[in-house]
Amino acid sequence: MSSPVNYTLTGNIGVITVDNPPVNALSHAVRQGLRDAFETAAGDASEALLLVCEGRTFIAGADISEFGQPPKEPFLPDLCDHMEASDKLFVAAIHGTALGGGFEVALSADYRCAVPSAKVGLPEVKLGLLPGAGGTQRTPRLAGVDASLQLITSGAPIAAAAAKEIGLVDEIIDGDLREGALAYVQQLLADNAPQRRTSALEVPAHDAAVFDQFRGQLAKKARGQLAPQAIVDCVEKAATTPYEEGAAYERKRFMELMAGDQSKALRHFFFAERAAAKIDDLPKDVALRPVESVAVIGGGTMGGGIAMTFANAGIPVTLVEISDDALERGLSIIEHNYAGSVSRGKLSEEKAAACRALITGATDYTPLADVDLVVEAVFEDPGLKKEIFAKLDEVCKDGAILATNTSYQDVNAIAAATQRPQDVLGLHFFSPAHIMKLLEVVRGDKTAADVLATCMALAKRIRKVPVVAGVCYGFIGNRMLQPYAQQTQLLLLEGATPEQIDTAMENFGMAMGPLRVFDLAGLDVGYKAREALSDEEKGDPAGYRVPDLLVEAGRLGQKSGSGFYNYDDKRRPVPDPEVDRIIEASAAEFGIERRAVSDEEIVARLTGALVDEGQKIIEEGIAQRAGDIDVVYVYGYGFPAFRGGPMFNATLTKG
Numbered sequence: 217m218s219s220p221v222n223y224t225l226t227g228n229i230g231v232i233t234v235d236n237p238p239v240n241a242l243s244h245a246v247r248q249g250l251r252d253a254f255e256t257a258a259g260d261a262s263e264a265l266l267l268v269c270e271g272r273t274f275i276a277g278a279d280i281s282e283f284g285q286p287p288k289e290p291f292l293p294d295l296c297d298h299m300e301a302s303d304k305l306f307v308a309a310i311h312g313t314a315l316g317g318g319f320e321v322a323l324s325a326d327y328r329c330a331v332p333s334a335k336v337g338l339p340e341v342k343l344g345l346l347p348g349a350g351g352t353q354r355t356p357r358l359a360g361v362d363a364s365l366q367l368i369t370s371g372a373p374i375a376a377a378a379a380k381e382i383g384l385v386d387e388i389i390d391g392d393l394r395e396g397a398l399a400y401v402q403q404l405l406a407d408n409a410p411q412r413r414t415s416a417l418e419v420p421a422h423d424a425a426v427f428d429q430f431r432g433q434l435a436k437k438a439r440g441q442l443a444p445q446a447i448v449d450c451v452e453k454a455a456t457t458p459y460e461e462g463a464a465y466e467r468k469r470f471m472e473l474m475a476g477d478q479s480k481a482l483r484h485f486f487f488a489e490r491a492a493a494k495i496d497d498l499p500k501d502v503a504l505r506p507v508e509s510v511a512v513i514g515g516g517t518m519g520g521g522i523a524m525t526f527a528n529a530g531i532p533v534t535l536v537e538i539s540d541d542a543l544e545r546g547l548s549i550i551e552h553n554y555a556g557s558v559s560r561g562k563l564s565e566e567k568a569a570a571c572r573a574l575i576t577g578a579t580d581y582t583p584l585a586d587v588d589l590v591v592e593a594v595f596e597d598p599g600l601k602k603e604i605f606a607k608l609d610e611v612c613k614d615g616a617i618l619a620t621n622t623s624y625q626d627v628n629a630i631a632a633a634t635q636r637p638q639d640v641l642g643l644h645f646f647s648p649a650h651i652m653k654l655l656e657v658v659r660g661d662k663t664a665a666d667v668l669a670t671c672m673a674l675a676k677r678i679r680k681v682p683v684v685a686g687v688c689y690g691f692i693g694n695r696m697l698q699p700y701a702q703q704t705q706l707l708l709l710e711g712a713t714p715e716q717i718d719t720a721m722e723n724f725g726m727a728m729g730p731l732r733v734f735d736l737a738g739l740d741v742g743y744k745a746r747e748a749l750s751d752e753e754k755g756d757p758a759g760y761r762v763p764d765l766l767v768e769a770g771r772l773g774q775k776s777g778s779g780f781y782n783y784d785d786k787r788r789p790v791p792d793p794e795v796d797r798i799i800e801a802s803a804a805e806f807g808i809e810r811r812a813v814s815d816e817e818i819v820a821r822l823t824g825a826l827v828d829e830g831q832k833i834i835e836e837g838i839a840q841r842a843g844d845i846d847v848v849y850v851y852g853y854g855f856p857a858f859r860g861g862p863m864f865n866a867t868l869t870k871g
């Protein structure tokens with residue numbers, strides 16, 4: 217097999233080219249190829265070395281698929297030291313993304329140049345790791361301690377210009393990178409630019425208090441996570457000890473993290489997210505339908521957020537409401553949201569104005585005749601939804617995709633209201649739709665392959681993470697929420713308090729405990745939904761008696777100032793003895809004897825409820841694979857990614 221690394225002498229410059237699609241990851245063969253190239257270069261007439269990459273990106277990191285297998289020489293940290301020690305001037309030329317081990321390779325060069333669109337970063341923290349090939353030691357020597365802590369603990373890549381500003385990139389190359397980089401190397405040679413080994417540089421002066429400040433911030437922001445804290449320790453070592461000592465320390469901490477459950481879980485999640493985008497029984501070459509214009513029906517919170525999502529991706533949207541007043545309200549919420557993004561610094565004023573300009577309003581279906589996709593986002597009334605789809609069937613052009621954003625309704629029944637069920641599917645966004653990353657793509661019995669494939673590709677374009685679900689009540693996420701909610705209620709009746717349950721689950725890593733979530737969503741929502749169900753469908757009354765009593769007492773959750781908690785003017789939850797009395801009375805009604813419930817039991821029963829339902833969802837073919845369920849729960853329901861999602865977490869706890 218030919219090597220993914222090619223070495224050629226171009227005049228007096230040895231050009232090393234990595235070509236390992238799709239992302240030039242540092243597989244064993246690439247590491248070997250790099251080592252061989254440096255050995256060849258050591259014995260030839262080259263005066264300097266240039267590293268460039270083929271394809272869409274510079275090296276995007278170590279090969280994650282090799283993690284967990286016995287490591288093979290050359291090890292990346294040694295290779296980086298070896299390349300850095302070369303006595304020929306070494307320059308890295310970056311396009312696409314130089315990430316993780318890829319950026320660590322670049323940090324081993326004497327100089328780095330990049331095209332303006334390039335990004336660099338050390339995203340290992342997102343895999344529960346730290347940069348393990350000198351990244352925590354070399355970055356602060358170039359960029360200083362503060363910028364390095366920010367870069368490495370966040371894992372977020374930065375643009376070439378920002379990287380140049382903090383010293384991580386030396387030269388921006390406009391135009392063709394290879395040509396520009398060759399000229400840059402010639403210039404360096406002509407200027408007699410000295411070799412500049414990063415590991416030999418001094419870490420710039422800094423405030424020693426910054427390490428504890430970061431530890432404190434991360435204890436809150438990345439609660440329960442090991443890698444961010446380990447990164448601070450490593451950068452502190454870089455600032456306080458010689459390079460060799462710091463590098464050995466980094467290596468030790470890297471290996472510890474690599475062997476731990478958090479990194480296993482996050483690595484599982486990395487691949488689960490990418491696998492979720494694939495539909496097993498879909499032909500690979502299915503032609504996609506064009507989606508260049510969209511209509512959203514319903515201008516409420518959900519519809520408005522969906523409209524913003526498309527506009528933010530540059531796709532024009534028509535927002536349809538039933539009256540001028542309703543449309544006015546819907547558009548003003550959108551404006552308010554954009555203004556909020558601008559004031560929080562998330563969006564520039566120009567970008568917000570450009571996105572807003574892509575959204576137009578309508579109060580009838582005439583403009584829908586030409587759109588490529590319609591997303592219906594009216595309230596959960598099955599009759600109304602069917603009526604809307606029958607109307608869409610009349611006005612929309614052939615081939616338009618008709619989607620419902622329903623959270624629970626039968627997508628097949630909605631599709632049957634049209635003469636073109638093959639064009640109908642569910643696109644279930646999560647609120648707030650312009651922020652939440654998850655998109656459940658609900659495949660009806662008759663949904664055409666190209667409709668499904670188009671929507672999966674579209675999801676990526678609008679920066680969502682799509683997961684395919686089959687038709688059932690609540691699809692994947694909301695279906696699993698039911699037994700989770702029921703167990704929560706049983707735990708209350710058996711003796712746990714709302715605060716104990718929420719704290720136990722938040723300490724486990726959930727973004728928010730279940731009772732705080734119910735209060736936020738509004739207890740009246742579930743109450744109304746239950747009214748439409750038969751007793752059998754509602755299940756054990758012990759699973760909903762307390763929230764029913766709370767709603768009947770006017771406690772609808774945050775919106776009414778009280779629910780499972782009272783809320784102060786800053787929306788902080790405060791326990792209320794009245795709620796305890798309601799819980800105790802309900803327990804007595806069902807003859808449930810109250811006892812001390814441990815935090816471990818709370819976590820085990822609530823995560824167990826998710827897993828049991830998840831298992832059924834897989835058996836019934838509603839989800840394609842366990843990893844898809846993990847993606848749904850992490851992106852849609854605040855399940856901690858560092859536990860891999862509910863299904864993966866169960867495999868860890870089982871041992």
Ligand code: 3H9
Nearest residue numbers: 241276277278279280281292315316317339347348349490
């Ligand atoms: C590290 O470097 C540790 C070192 O510090 C120390 C070592 C000692 N490995 O995301 P995409 C695959 S840790 C293996 O859809 P995009 C991916 O699975 C690493 N495979 O493309 C997918 O495969 P498939 C630090 C990888 O254009 C395909 O490539 N680096 C890797 O949307 C396309 O990926 C990172 O964490 C990898 N490193 O985004 C970077 N990366 O087609 C991780 C990707 O079969 N990668 N694949 O499903 C990314 O963030 C994105 O992939 C990237 C491209 C931004 C590069």
